[in-house]
Amino acid sequence: MATWTRRQVLAQMGLAAAAVHALDPHELCCTMAAHAQTADKDLFELKKIGDGVYGAIAHQRYKTNCNGAVILTDDGVIVVDTHSKPSASRALYSQIQELTKKPVIKVINTHFHFDHTQGNESYAATNSKVEIIATEQTKVNLTTPGSGVGGVSFVETQIKAMPAEIDKLKADIQKESDPAKKKNLESSLQQAESYLQELKSMKVTLPTRTVTTTTTLKENGREIQLHVLGRAHTNGDLFIYLPKEKVVATGDALIDWMPFMNDGYPEDWINTLTALEKLDFTSIVPGHGEVLPKSHVAFFRGYFVDLIAAVKKASADKATLAEMQTKIGDQLASRYEAAMSKYAVGRYRDLRIPWRRQPRS
Ligand SMILES: [Zn+2]
Ligand SMILES: [Zn+2]
16 A cells, blocks of 8 residues: 555544544543542652652643653653643652652653643753753754644643633533532633643743754663654654663653544554564553553554554545544444543543644645
C-alpha cells in the first residue's frame, strides 16, 4: 500500500478523531465525581517503579494534568513533564520534597502540549539554574503560533475560550437537579475559574537546552537516555529511557487512553512505536493513565495499524466521512473499546475536539 502523506491520512480520517470517536484528552471536564474534590496536595500518586524512580500518576481534574516521572540522582531531582498549570507542578514538587530535600535540577518536556509544559515556570522559581530540556522541534512548537494545543500563543487562546466554558458550567449548574452532580459541577466551576486566573499570570517558560538526536545524560549515579525516535503524537516527541532501571516515560506518544491525534502523525506513529519497542524496558510511565507493561506498546500501535487500514479500505470503497464515523468505531470496538475505556475519561467513545484546526501538510 502506498504511503500516504500526513495530510491525506488526516483528511481521509476526517480526521480519525471524528471517524472513531477519538477524544481530546486535553479538554476533559465536568463529571469528575470524587476526584473533583481532591485537594491540591493529592493531585498525584507517586508510584515507585525502581530505586529512586517514580511515576507521578495524575488524578483527574477539570483541566487535565499529565503524569510526571520523578528521577532522583545524587545531585538533585529530574522531573519529566509539568502538567497544565504551575499550581499542579508546585503540588508535585511538595510531594517530591517528602522524598528528598535536594533541588529539582532538570525538567524534561516530552512534547509541547499545554498539559505537559505549563507548569515549567514553577521549577524555574524553585531553582534559577534549573535546566529545561526538550527537542528543538518542541521549542519551535512552543514559540510558533498555531502549532497546536500548547505554547505561548495557546495560553491566549485558552484565556479567550475560558469565559464561555465558565458560562456553560454556570448554566449547567442552574439546570442540574441531582445534588451530587450539582456539587461536581460546582467543583468544576471553581477549578475552571482558578485555572483562568492562573492562565492570566502564566509565564510560559521555554526549554533552556534542546536536543535533535538521541542524547545520554550522565547524571551523578544515574544514566538517562533521551531518545528522538521520529514523529508520533507530535513532530517533536522525546522519550526518556533509564536503561538500568528498564523504565521509559513516553509522554502522549503512548497513553492508557484513546490517543489524541490532532497534532499527530498516525503513519509515522507506528514506526516510532516500533523503534521504542526495540529498547529494553519493562515499565512505561505513559502521558496519561497508570504505569503500563511493555506489552502495551504493541497493543497501542495495533490501534493505529488497524485504524489506518480501516480508513483506507473505507475510502477505497467510496464510503463517505459520515459513514466512516459511524462504522469504523464499531468495527474496531471488539479489539480496542474495553482496553481504551478503563478510566472515567479518555474513553473509546468519547468525542471532544476543541480548538480543532486544519491539518498541516
Ligand atoms: Zn497530555
Ligand atoms: Zn499531548
